Amino acid sequence: MTNSKLAWRNLSRNKRRTLITAASVFFAVFFALVMRSIQLGSYDYMYKNVIESYSGYLQLQQTDWWYEKTINNSFEYDSEIRETLTNDENVLELIPRLESFSLASSGANTKGVMIMGIDPVKESLLSDISKKVAKYQLTPEAIEKITIDENFSEKIIKNAELFEGNYFNNKERLLTDLGINIDDADKYMPLLEPYCSIEGSQIELGDPGVWIGTGLADYLLLNPGDTLVLMGQGYHGTTAAGKFPVRGLLELPVSEISGRIVYMPYDIAQQFYNTGNQLTSVVLHLKNNDDRAIEDTKERLDDSVPPKTRITDWKEMNEVVIQQMEADNVSGMFMIGILYIVIAFGIIGTVLMMTAERKREFGVLVAIGMQKKKLASIISYEMIFIGLLGVIAGALVSIPIILYGVEHPLIFKGEIAHMMEEYDFEPKLVFESINLYFIWQLLVVGIMVLISLIHPVRKILNIKVVNALRA
Amino acid sequence: MILLTAWKNVWRNKSRSLVVITSITIGIFAGIFAVGLMNGTMEQRVDAALNQEISHIQINQKEFTDNYNIKLLIDNKNQLKQMINNVDGVEATTLRTLITGIANTATKSTGVQIIGVNPENEKQVFNLHSKTIAGTGSYFEKETRYNQAYIGEELAKELNIIRYRIDNKMIDRLRKQEVPEETISKLEPFIGERFPSQKAFSRTIEKALSEKETANYGHIILDAAWSFRERSKLTLTFVDKNNIQTGAMFRISGIFDVSNSMFEKRNVFIRNEVLKNLTGIEPDKTHQAIIKIADRDQSKEITGKLEAMFPDYQTRHWKELSPDLAMMTGMIEKFNIVFLIIILAALSFGIINTMLMVVLERTKELGMLTAIGMNKRRVFSMIMAESVFLSLVGGVVGIIVSKIMLLFTANTGINFASAAQGLEEMGFSSHIYPTISNTFFITVTILVIITGMLSSIYPAIKALRLDPSDALRTE
């Protein structure tokens, strides 16, 4: 009988031991795969989110603009550029922007603000800012009315007072902060709507209406419907001045931005800054976001864009985020590494035990004439089979879980969920689909199994029958 | 009684037990160490924020920090300070006045937060003064006729106070650092040039040198070209309490370098009296009281006390002042436990395997015990106790080993230079000192015990199912 068949028989004879050892390999593989899948999926998701929602992967800009963001570093956005860009096989949409600074004034207060001139429809391909438009506010008047209204308990009134002045993007947040169960929405919303609703409508090309951050609205004492006055330096030093009706307030998570941001349609911004048909950047919405595809697209377009403009890629625009990504990736690998060390020692430990246990058995076999080499070979086969069993089982079990996770990510609830939502992340656990990393993990475990063979093989080859028989 | 037996049983098969114990030890050690590193990173950030930026508790007029309205002043500052210092647990208090303004040099200007401080008190609450870059000054130690300003390195770069200069001294420095002559000769045509900004300098260097040279020597060259004139001039412009523009000239009395680039860029420190003089704020008023307490964990408690003492003002502790710090600490705590559980789960297989072998080996013995009437519960408990002991020994040794490792690395720290820039921009330092709280060690121990218990269930059940008669018959 071949050594492998012998090995197989040994294994089936001692099913329990086989299964348990295989189980620890299985566990190693399973956990490593699932954890890595979650890690890669999450990093990808988080960073993709950050990158996609603001800078996008590729942008067309004036050559100097990224390092000197003044309105004078804008470029002409004519039909020729539009055609060149849209004709590229990888470009789906063009998202125009005009960004600069200005002074906002209201009464005695003036403040420096950032103006984001956007195409509201196209911009939503990157991030849905309209979701941030505040729909409700707990104004002092609203709180008064809530206090008088008998339908609201003491607890709710207290919560309302705690959050006085706050803005809410959606009714879920309003209810949660007031301490009202979301299931009771139907009961309470009709009561809250008339007290707390504030106007929040869209901005559109051609309409001078703007969105401003709630922080800015508070500072300038502006409500939807009021007028925002902006003054600043326009193109080539001209004076930029204008009045804009406030269409809505944006409740944004980062308070520093909320206090100084104004979104307006980019054609209105062009009029304000006297730039004519110029933009500070055009974000390219791509079909294929792979690293390769992005590089190729950049190379192609770099040659065809007009002089004094260039294609900037996301790596240049997100240096800090990238380093954070790398740091995270390193720490992720480090953690998996730790897991492997633990598991490796587990496997080696188990093998050690088995070897020690079977010393007598080995002694007997060698005593009755089996060649040491043959014995070593059989034992090696045993271990390899166990390893294979564990690895295959681990892979097979993880595949459906990972695939399921990719399609149906786990949703978080509670504090963390809120926090993630505020920063525009859906509170879900994202998996990375089966990929190269999968093979890597399997290989590593395989190597561990092979390494664990060293000890038993050595022990066998050096076995002293007399001692072994006495075990 | 059972426990004693169980303990002895563990040591009956020394080598086998040792193997399991070792793998548990290693697992626990590795897990704790990884957690320690993560905590270390976090702690550093928290410490930096507390000791350099926000401290533990801040008191100011309500809404003051929304727009830094100069008129939102606190009266009777000395009385306030005394009352605060009398509270149990308060270590020191410092008072500050703040205003936003513009900082100007001959070539650049930028918006800044101007903070008027009392240097003596500041040193008791913050350690920012110890972060001065050598050779740039000495905080506010010297008495001078001119107004002093203490700024961060990023701001100094932004305003072109820090210049990049290629001159003979710089070339000498490069030679000392063993930069190859070939590279140095490429820089020689630029001797005498001063570059207005780091970017301009970097761009020129990148054009002059090969990619490899830039990668290898780029940062050495940058460091050598760093030049700063002590007592450089800076004008600060802001509005006084009557909304009239005012300002004055200041000289840099030191440049500080902390891990947080944003903090460095935004803040300019000057003496409190100077700020009050220029703005017309009365001497007995102030904007903020910043409080350092002895035990960080008492923050909430002491904040509560202070709130009760000063109901008209806004009192906040560091978690409220920096919610992202609070969130980070919270999340990392939870994550650490999850990580540890995963490791323990991995280890449990080894334990199960061992205990199974134990049970199977002692079939005869166990069978006999049951035959003579030992009740099943006791058998079960004995197996479980053995399992727990195995795990505990491994766990405890693992904990001890990690404690030793932590002691070692606590002083030297571990270096992560390559991801440095990204980390620094986020406010982290690239030198990490692992730390673990004592509560964590306790949690680990408890989890280890639980793992031991859970792992023993299958083997114990197996033991119970042994038919005494079968057992007795086994060879």
Add this chain to the structure above:
Amino acid sequence: MKKLTYAITVLFLVMGIQISAQDLTAKEIIEKADDKFNGEKSGISEMTMTIVRPSWQRTVEFKSWNKDNDKALTLITAPAGEKGQTFLKRGNEMWSWNPTISRLIKLPPSMMSQGWMGSDYTNDDILKESSMVKDYTHKIIGTEKIGDRVCYKIKMTAKPDAAVIWGHQIRWIDKNDYLFIKSELYDEDGYLIRTETGSDIQKMDGRLIPTRIELVPEEEEGHKTIIEIKSIEFNVNIPEQFFSQQNMKRVRQ
């Protein structure tokens, strides 16, 4: 005897005049030039300002009323897109009135740091009141001819406590008429940051002044601001109320 005394007195007088002319200290020269430039109690002027940049150029025309050296009202008269804006300076403060938005805005320091109307004139130039005389120590370092004007070359070093951002300045001052012909402004490290030149010297309202002033920021390539004085009236009686916020809205050419 009497004749000798007389002769000696005359001699001394003549020599005295010579001596004083030659011994005018650097400080006094600067004082005189400064007085000439800033000394008028009030004035009304019409100027054009051309902003030159590497890839574009723009010209703005305005009329300015000044009083007591600390009040000024400026009305933009061209181009059409800017016409009608007024700026009021009182002491350290600046307001702006913009007819497009019908708003009076007090300009915060941040607005000014960009350069007025996009030019190279900064907050420092317009609102700050550093004194050339008081904030510097002066020394004559030579005589040079610029164009057809013979000038004193004077080095002004900023006093350590003075609230000026410059390290030192070199100024060429016309010997005959005490006009600022050229100025070089250096930072504390000794690098040239800005050059100002006055040329096209003409008589306006009875006085000799440079009617073309060029401002060149040396660290920016291709940047320049040119001011041309079209007309100027000195010592005009302008009432205090003229320099008011209400007047900003009303003032016309």
